[in-house]
Amino acid sequence: MAKIRVGIVYGGRSVEHEVSIASATSILQALDPSRYEVQLIAISKEGRWHLGGPDLLPEAVLEAPEVTLPAIPGERRLVSVDGGQPAGEVDVIVPIVHGTGGEDGSLQGFLELAGVPYVGAGVLGSAIQMDKEVTKRLLAAEGLPVVPGTCVRASQLRADSRGCCERVISELGLPLFVKPAGLGSSVGISKVASVAELLPALEEAARYDAKILVEHGVDARELEIAVLGNDEPEASVPGEIVPHAEFYDYEAKYVAESTELLVPAPVSDALAARMRELAIRAYRLLEGQGMARVDFFLDRETDELWLNEVNSLPGFTEVSMYPRLWQASGLSYPALLDRLIELALERAQRDQSLERSYRLG
Numbered sequence: 001m002a003k004i005r006v007g008i009v010y011g012g013r014s015v016e017h018e019v020s021i022a023s024a025t026s027i028l029q030a031l032d033p034s035r036y037e038v039q040l041i042a043i044s045k046e047g048r049w050h051l052g053g054p055d056l057l058p059e060a061v062l063e064a065p066e067v068t069l070p071a072i073p074g075e076r077r078l079v080s081v082d083g084g085q086p087a088g089e090v091d092v093i094v095p096i097v098h099g100t101g102g103e104d105g106s107l108q109g110f111l112e113l114a115g116v117p118y119v120g121a122g123v124l125g126s127a128i129q130m131d132k133e134v135t136k137r138l139l140a141a142e143g144l145p146v147v148p149g150t151c152v153r154a155s156q157l158r159a160d161s162r163g164c165c166e167r168v169i170s171e172l173g174l175p176l177f178v179k180p181a182g183l184g185s186s187v188g189i190s191k192v193a194s195v196a197e198l199l200p201a202l203e204e205a206a207r208y209d210a211k212i213l214v215e216h217g218v219d220a221r222e223l224e225i226a227v228l229g230n231d232e233p234e235a236s237v238p239g240e241i242v243p244h245a246e247f248y249d250y251e252a253k254y255v256a257e258s259t260e261l262l263v264p265a266p267v268s269d270a271l272a273a274r275m276r277e278l279a280i281r282a283y284r285l286l287e288g289q290g291m292a293r294v295d296f297f298l299d300r301e302t303d304e305l306w307l308n309e310v311n312s313l314p315g316f317t318e319v320s321m322y323p324r325l326w327q328a329s330g331l332s333y334p335a336l337l338d339r340l341i342e343l344a345l346e347r348a349q350r351d352q353s354l355e356r357s358y359r360l361g
């Protein structure tokens with residue numbers, strides 16, 4: 001059988017550039033060379049694409065020749081930027097670019113236009129899951145448990161900051177969490193313990209996004225479930241994050257070595273089953289395809305379980321939570337990659353069979 005030509009697209013313009021390179025390195029090492037012909041496509045911090053072979057280190061590809069992917073459906077061919085010469089062909093792309101421009105649907109839309117199958121959620125699912133405020137509205141509308149929250153627009157804040165603060169405090173009380181609606185990695189997020197801290201927190205979040213989500217702060221354990229599949233998604237065992245910080249902030253995620261990942265999480269079978277059920281419902285509701293990591297809060301006082309967020313592109317190094325949850329559920333890291341590529345090809349085939357035009361009669 002001919003090898004499947006896989007392009008790993010990684011790097012990108014967000015603060016998670018380095019994390020993405022680490023994920024690409026793990027993926028490259030795990031893809032079976034007898035089944036796949038791998039190409040590395042590194043996106044620089046300036047947003048330029050560079051192409052290199054699997055013999056290069058992923059970070060070195062940033063120095064390799066620059067290419068582009070023309071939006072010519074069906075060609076699946078990368079061409080060099082100077083001269084437009086063919087530079088490589090791919091059958092499927094593994095996009096592992098986190099944050100804005102990577103997991104928010106824009107890269108997915110670009111790949112749709114180019115007609116290249118890709119791993120993970122499509123345009124709509126990616127865009128919804130990236131937006132914490134839309135996510136919350138959709139989950140709440142279906143009666144799924146979410147922490148009470150409210151939306152503040154940066155424009156409202158500029159027009160009447162005092163009124164915004166009063167409304168937030170009267171609706172949600174204290175403590176609060178203030179977050180830019182469309183970011184990840186805890187960037188721009190603050191915990192607010194007093195009224196005086198609210199305005200600076202809103203202003204900080206408004207630096208990153210025109211829309212801000214404010215939530216009641218819960219004292220909670222942080223539990224996560226991995227979901228895999230297209231129309232028949234499956235859920236893993238749960239895991240737990242123990243940040244050893246005030247909350248799971250940027251430093252606890254990427255710098256502090258004290259953050260613990262417990263896999264599986266020490267929870268009862270009944271709670272694990274409820275989490276799996278909620279995770280799959282949330283995944284379907286938020287147009288999940290391929291994969292997502294579904295994050296929960298378990299209130300330490302009341303034992304209430306809340307859905308926090310769904311991540312269409314979870315951290316993907318071999319020691320990241322998402323692959324570890326599958327490992328603990330009986331699916332190794334290489335087998336997980338095989339499955340994700342299979343799901344991407346299945347989805348592309350399904351979409352290809354759809355009618356694109358309508359003929360009367």
Ligand SMILES: Nc1ncnc2c1ncn2[C@@H]1O[C@H](COP(=O)(O)OP(=O)(O)O)[C@@H](O)[C@H]1O
Nearest residue numbers: 147177183184185186187215216217218247248
């Ligand atoms: N309502 C909340 N109550 C308590 N802690 C919260 C709340 N919202 C967020 N946090 C803390 O902030 C972290 C990051 O928030 P999250 O909404 O998951 O954003 P991100 O997409 O950046 O991961 C969470 O993992 C948790 O530690």
Ligand SMILES: [Mg+2]
Nearest residue numbers: 185186295309
């Ligand atoms: Mg999170």
